[in-house]
Amino acid sequence: MVTGGASGLGEACVRMLISHGGKATILDLQDDRAEKLVSELGSNVIFARTDVTNEESVQNAVKKTLDAFGKVNVVINCAGVGDPAKALSKKGPMPLSLFNRVVQINLVGTFNVIRLALEQMVKNEPNEEGEKGVVVNTASAAAFDGQIGQPAYSASKAGVVGMTLPLARECAEYGIRVMTIAPGLFDTPMLAGLPAAAREALGKMVPFPPRLGRPSEYAELCRHIIENPMLNGEVIRLDGAIRMAPK
Numbered sequence: 001m002v003t004g005g006a007s008g009l010g011e012a013c014v015r016m017l018i019s020h021g022g023k024a025t026i027l028d029l030q031d032d033r034a035e036k037l038v039s040e041l042g043s044n045v046i047f048a049r050t051d052v053t054n055e056e057s058v059q060n061a062v063k064k065t066l067d068a069f070g071k072v073n074v075v076i077n078c079a080g081v082g083d084p085a086k087a088l089s090k091k092g093p094m095p096l097s098l099f100n101r102v103v104q105i106n107l108v109g110t111f112n113v114i115r116l117a118l119e120q121m122v123k124n125e126p127n128e129e130g131e132k133g134v135v136v137n138t139a140s141a142a143a144f145d146g147q148i149g150q151p152a153y154s155a156s157k158a159g160v161v162g163m164t165l166p167l168a169r170e171c172a173e174y175g176i177r178v179m180t181i182a183p184g185l186f187d188t189p190m191l192a193g194l195p196a197a198a199r200e201a202l203g204k205m206v207p208f209p210p211r212l213g214r215p216s217e218y219a220e221l222c223r224h225i226i227e228n229p230m231l232n233g234e235v236i237r238l239d240g241a242i243r244m245a246p247k
Contacts, residue, residue: 001065001072003027003052003079003113006034008188009138010078012215013222017074018044020223025065027052027079027113052079052109058116071124075117076222077110077137080156082190084149099152106156110137111163114178122174132175134226137164139182139235145244157182161235168233177232179225184239186213206240213238 002017004010005026011033017024018041026034027050034047046068048061065072083102085094114135121133139160146154160180168178185191185202191212194202203211221238225231 001025001027001061001074001113001117002076003050003109004138005076005078006030006037006047008078008190009183009186009215009218010076011037012219013076013078014041014045016216016219016223018042022074023069025061025068027058027061052077052113053104055112055116058112062116062120066120072117072120073124073133074226075113075121075133075135077113077135079109079113080106080138082150082153085152086149087151094152099155102152103156103159106153107159110160114167118171118174118176121176126175129229130175131177131229133177135167135171135176135178136222136225137178137180139180141182141184141237141239141242141244143182143235144237147244148247164235165233172232177225177229179231179233180235181218181221181225182235182237182239183213183218184237184242186215186218188215205245206242208240210240213240 002010002013002024005014006028007030014024014026023044026037026047028034029049031049038045038047048064050061051057081102083098085098087094124132126132137160140157142150142154143157143161164178164180171178185206191199218238
């Protein structure tokens with residue numbers, strides 16, 4: 001199950017899973033992009049229109065996955081928004097609704113998917129090492145060095161970082177690993193609206209390689225996490241050594 005699987009990092013993960021013989025459910029609200037991806041990749045991919053913040057919506061996605069594939073082995077949480085806003089701007093204080101929206105999608109939505117997927121993952125037959133499944137969450141470099149205008153985004157991603165270890169400790173009892181990746185500047189729809197020159201300038205901020213990250217590079221790290229049983233309870237920065245400036 002891949003949240004945000006219709007575009008960006010999530011789409012790359014769906015493609016990675018299929019190319020390595022897996023199956024995938026796309027959890028997203030982008031109907032057109034998701035259906036196009038399903039049409040391209042074939043019968044091993046299904047689409048479940050999902051609002052990650054809504055319990056019933058995620059429950060339906062889990063059920064659709066079970067009906068199609070019989071079980072849930074891997075959850076990759078990529079759904080997220082990055083609405084920027086300062087706590088106080090010329091227009092006044094940040095609307096509390098904006099802060100709540102970002103935290104609800106990025107943090108609460110991630111936890112909502114995890115808790116409902118775990119209910120099914122614990123039923124899996126363990127492999128020879130007792131493993132039943134893997135959860136990979138998406139945080140951000142902004143969890144550690146958020147910029148001006150990112151209090152909501154940074155708080156939401158820091159929350160994802162903060163729940164990684166307690167979830168991994170709990171899920172050890174179930175034979176399920178929990179990991180988080182904190183990407184830096186990646187070439188995703190969040191940056192797609194910027195002019196080419198601006199995107200190139202952002203890429204040059206990265207120490208090495210001096211470019212934006214590719215979604216496929218994120219997906220390949222997900223693959224390694226899935227395949228390496230000793231990776232558990234950790235947050236991996238995937239950012240080319242960038243440390244974000246204040247603005």
